[in-house]
Amino acid sequence: MKTRITELFGIRHPIIQGGMHHVGYAELAAAVSNAGGLGIITALTQRTPELLAQEIRRCREMTDRPFGVNLTLLPSVNPPDYPGYVEAIVKSGVKVVETAGHNPQKWLPGFKAHGIKVIHKCTSVRHAVKAEAVGCDAVSVDGFECAGHPGEDDVPNFILLPRAADELTVPFVASGGMADGRSLVAALALGAEGINMGTRFVATREAPVHDNVKQAIVAATELDTRLVMRPLRNSERVLNNAAVERLLNTEKELGSAVRFEDIAAEVAGVYPKIMKEGALDAGAWSCGLVAGLIHDVPSVKELIDRIMAEAHGLIADRLAGFGASA
Numbered sequence: 001m002k003t004r005i006t007e008l009f010g011i012r013h014p015i016i017q018g019g020m021h022h023v024g025y026a027e028l029a030a031a032v033s034n035a036g037g038l039g040i041i042t043a044l045t046q047r048t049p050e051l052l053a054q055e056i057r058r059c060r061e062m063t064d065r066p067f068g069v070n071l072t073l074l075p076s077v078n079p080p081d082y083p084g085y086v087e088a089i090v091k092s093g094v095k096v097v098e099t100a101g102h103n104p105q106k107w108l109p110g111f112k113a114h115g116i117k118v119i120h121k122c123t124s125v126r127h128a129v130k131a132e133a134v135g136c137d138a139v140s141v142d143g144f145e146c147a148g149h150p151g152e153d154d155v156p157n158f159i160l161l162p163r164a165a166d167e168l169t170v171p172f173v174a175s176g177g178m179a180d181g182r183s184l185v186a187a188l189a190l191g192a193e194g195i196n197m198g199t200r201f202v203a204t205r206e207a208p209v210h211d212n213v214k215q216a217i218v219a220a221t222e223l224d225t226r227l228v229m230r231p232l233r234n235s236e237r238v239l240n241n242a243a244v245e246r247l248l249n250t251e252k253e254l255g256s257a258v259r260f261e262d263i264a265a266e267v268a269g270v271y272p273k274i275m276k277e278g279a280l281d282a283g284a285w286s287c288g289l290v291a292g293l294i295h296d297v298p299s300v301k302e303l304i305d306r307i308m309a310e311a312h313g314l315i316a317d318r319l320a321g322f323g324a325s326a
């Protein structure tokens with residue numbers, strides 16, 4: 001399938017794997033790229049820029065297709081070594097960066113000078129328009145359904161995507177709630193040129209996480225996620241569990257007086273325990289409403305081939321049928 005996104009990134013299918021903390025390692029990124037999508041390594045999961053450079057080298061040994069690096073720009077008092085990570089990306093020869101979180105403007109000249117394409121992931125039309133204005137090549141429009149940080153506007157993709165289509169000139173992909181061929185065709189109909197998936201890719205054979213995590217996503221329904229950190233205006237959509245219940249109780253008890261320190265035990269530094277050891281209740285971990293559409297743990301190639309076959313079938317049969325009966 002040819003879209004402005006496949007052309008921009010030199011990929012076969014308009015499917016991107018979003019950056020994911022402690023999931024987006026070389027194994028997953030390479031599997032997605034080898035299957036014709038765009039795999040993405042998560043920079044901040046690597047403790048230092050040197051380790052990121054090493055992870056990029058490892059990925060290159062596993063695929064000769066394009067892959068990217070996610071750089072999550074956090075609002076932080078003690079920010080990570082962003083200049084170091086940017087330098088590691090530029091020197092590695094990677095040609096795609098997915099930025100997320102804060103405005104990436106400061107880092108764009110460095111990327112552009114080295115021919116790196118930047119896709120910025122954001123959760124509102126105003127931020128998408130800003131990303132285009134500062135020179136991003138594409139946008140990932142992340143609806144309220146998404147795993148992780150959906151922002152504070154609560155606009156789902158059925159509204160957000162056509163609004164983005166009305167305002168943007170650069171191509172964009174639909175992110176949040178995407179799982180199958182139906183998602184892809186709907187996203188294309190709403191004006192996107194492809195899809196970005198997180199949760200769906202966690203439940204694949206190649207995702208280098210504990211099987212408990214994959215099985216929890218398969219077992220979950222669309223009713224099983226919760227929004228935490230709303231009072232801190234840093235909302236995160238996570239799978240419900242004992243730690244999340246504790247966290248939500250604390251938020252309820254303290255109301256608007258809640259501080260990050262009050263909930264830190266449930267959110268800070270918990271990912272390795274969950275993703276590596278499979279200790280699911282060790283803390284809050286990102287998961288999208290799309291869990292309700294995930295019923296198996298296929299290989300990445302099986303998943304992507306299935307999405308593309310279903311999408312082509314929907315366009316050629318179901319939609320063409322409606323067109324013919326008009």
Ligand SMILES: Cc1cc2nc3c(=O)[nH]c(=O)nc-3n(C[C@H](O)[C@H](O)[C@H](O)COP(=O)(O)O)c2cc1C
Binds near residue numbers: 101142145176287
């Ligand atoms: C376990 C997990 C960790 C994530 N970590 C990050 C991250 O570090 N940076 C980021 O930009 N997005 C992160 N995301 C969000 C995804 O890249 C993607 O935008 C989101 O999952 C899309 O929604 P979906 O899960 O409905 O497909 C994470 C998602 C999951 C499921």
